[in-house]
Amino acid sequence: MTDPIRPTDDGARRQARRLRDAARHGVLGVLDPATGRPQLSRVALLPTRSADLLMLVSTLSRHWTALEADPRCALMLDETTSGDPMAAPRLSLDARALPADKAAAQQDWLAAHPGAEIYYHFADFRLLHLEVEGGFLVGGFGRAFRLTRADLEN
């Protein structure tokens, strides 16, 4: 019985930032406002130049309603690999959802998500800024690291 959480080193910091910077999609975890249970959705993302990410959300989605009630959320980011998903590196982030300027981000968003051209301007689509508070990296089987926001900053 050994603690699988290792001291955070530069290799872990680099791997975590690489996963964050490569993220264009991820799984979002929020709290269901009716029950307090965890609730998961697939979301479209775009990393910012800091530790944070932008997320495009419809106000018709259930995660929008949940984030209005409680902005605390989590993200799971991983690489698509052809190997064993339990051996592949993945990063989970703790974040807080804040409003973001959709018009200002339009060019960057559509460069990363060209398919969104059709609906980016729809009134029910809002852009949120996910302010990252910390993270948890699994670098492979039994190799885990806790990360602060400072560890994740470029």
Add this chain to the structure above:
Amino acid sequence: MTDPIRPTDDGARRQARRLRDAARHGVLGVLDPATGRPQLSRVALLPTRSADLLMLVSTLSRHWTALEADPRCALMLDETTSGDPMAAPRLSLDARALPADKAAAQQDWLAAHPGAEIYYHFADFRLLHLEVEGGFLVGGFGRAFRLTRADLEN
């Protein structure tokens, strides 16, 4: 502004069951016992013959600790596709984690997860039965369905 949630039909039920039956991995959402925040992990899964799934978990993992405090959890299951992840079908499930018989499930588990042969018998690995209470299917862009447990039963 139209409600994206459609009446549940047999096509939605079939698509949801197919996603569940194909799941060997997924993203698990639990509640962090210290903060009440959502917390996400990648997990290995095996569907049962009912609506439920089995999950192999190390007692050294943080989701084990979280589920001991509160067994309510969520799963995100999706297909690996080469296309746009926002257009690909995905199923999120609400579940409750219960103890399961690891020895009885060993043969089925290792047939689905041959790489687990190395650690399946480790004392810190436990098998949990995820009793599914309901689900939410996104069958594609703007096509969402709520599912009861009965909708998900084979």
